[in-house]
Amino acid sequence: MTTILWILFCLCMTFVYMLSVQAATENKFRLKTGAKGDICLKCHEPFREKLKARFVHTPVKIGECSGCHNPHTSPEGKLLDEVSTR
Missing domain, CATH: 1.20.5 (Single alpha-helices involved in coiled-coils or other helix-helix interfaces)
Known part of the structure; x- marks a missing residue:
């Protein structure tokens, strides 16, 4: 047993x-639980106006900026996790 x-x-x-x-x-x-994109807007406040546009990049709209961007460091432009193919 x-x-x-x-x-x-x-x-x-x-x-x-x-x-x-x-x-x-x-x-x-x-990241602080529940913060999502709000943490990005602490430094990027002017970006808040762009979120009111008719068409917004879906991950940004739902606050998932860190899905593609590394908020701490990245060797890629715009702090992207990977090399952009576009």
Whole structure:
């Protein structure tokens, strides 16, 4: 019985670890939860007016700027994560 409990415990701990790794990956820049694009607008306040335009880049509209831009550092222009093909 002790062996079965130990196996279940190990499986549970593995599952919890995998969830924490996934959560850390999804917020790879360790941004404050719920901040999303609002954190970008702290420094880029004039950009707020562009968000009122009829057509806005979808990731920007939903506040997912960090999906393509690294807010800390990047060797690419405009702090993009990858080289732009456009």
